[in-house]
Amino acid sequence: MNSSEHKTVVFDRTLHFELFDFKEIRQPFTEHFHDYYVIGTISKGCRILFCNQEEFHVNAKDIVLFNPGDIHSCHQCDDGGLDYCGINLTKEVMRRLAFEIYSVDRQITFSKSVVRDSSVYFTIQTLKRLVINNLTYEDKEECLLLMLTLIFDKYVSNNLSVNYCNDECISIVCNFLEKHYMEDIHLIDLCKLINVSKSTLLRCFVKAKKMTPYCYLQNIRIGKAKEMLEKGALPIDVALNSGFTDQSHFTHYFKRFLGVTPRIYRDIFIKK
Structure with a gap:
């Protein structure tokens, strides 16, 4: 591991999700998939991402959205390191939150793998700060629900009532x-x-x-x-x-x- 790399992983026990905060990461990630949802942001660096047989150039302030089972891989495309924040939610937690937000019992499917949305980016960064600083449940819950609402409104294939x-x-x-x-x-x-x-x-x-x-x-x-x-x-x-x-x-x-x-x-x- 590069000496400048720094990896923080936090599990929020009140809202039941993982948060990854990686700094100066240079390692490539070979093809793999998760059995949970991933909502991630890049705050520094550039990567070439392959997801579901599509190629994306991911840059700072881009957002990645992976459904459970989405096959993806990536590698660095510049000389610098990658700063990445990822929020991982199980299928059960995502379904419960979707019901909490929209009162519909439905499996969520992201319609895009990479998006650029300043409102979503800012909300994810705020949620990261709230979790790492272990602020109140109300703070974190509201920020998590706002983040999901912004994503659901624009980037979910099965339309939800608004x-x-x-x-x-x-x-x-x-x-x-x-x-x-x-x-x-x-x-x-x-x-x-x-x-x-x-x-x-x-x-x-x-x-x-x-x-x-x-x-x-x-x-x-x-x-x-x-x-x-x-x-x-x-x-x-x-x-x-x-x-x-x-x-x-x-x-x-x-x-x-x-x-x-x-x-x-x-x-x-x-x-x-």
Whole structure:
């Protein structure tokens, strides 16, 4: 193995999927197939991929979609290494998630092996970060379902039903989040509010607000936390009184949104 190669494999026990994060990989992969689905992204490098007797040139930001049983192989076509992130889902898990999203019990079949889709690419990279950093179940579930919804809408051969919700429905969800931000809110709770599927809610909410419902909720919580910190409250107390599960998750989100830790933000106002 090349000394610069780095391989990370994580199994998420809450959502039951594998995540591969490979850096600077140079090895070729001979013809093989999997008995599970593979959703992968290339973030660096170039490969020649053969899948089901078709040849593809796969570059950075391309996405590969393999069905169970798809025969594929690949090798590097430049002098650099390959950075690859892969998400592996068993047939049982994929079928369950498809039912959860669309309320249909149907086997999923990807219609394309290689696609270029910035929304899907960004969502996969976000999911990788959430899993590797072991963030909350709600974070990971919402991102996984959004990723699958985006893929199902465009790259699944057996068409699934698509519904939409209007601006009033989105307002109902937003109002609920603003009033109940201290509570443990799950995606299914929001779906029941307006009687839609998870995919419909995610699709329409992202279109209207440019972020997912859970991200919107975290923005509300951060806003409440800022108010308390500005009054001199301790970060540990703010975490417990703004809806976060613990101080660690609170600090992660606060720094991610504002670029500084809660304590540094608080100290600005104390010194002032």
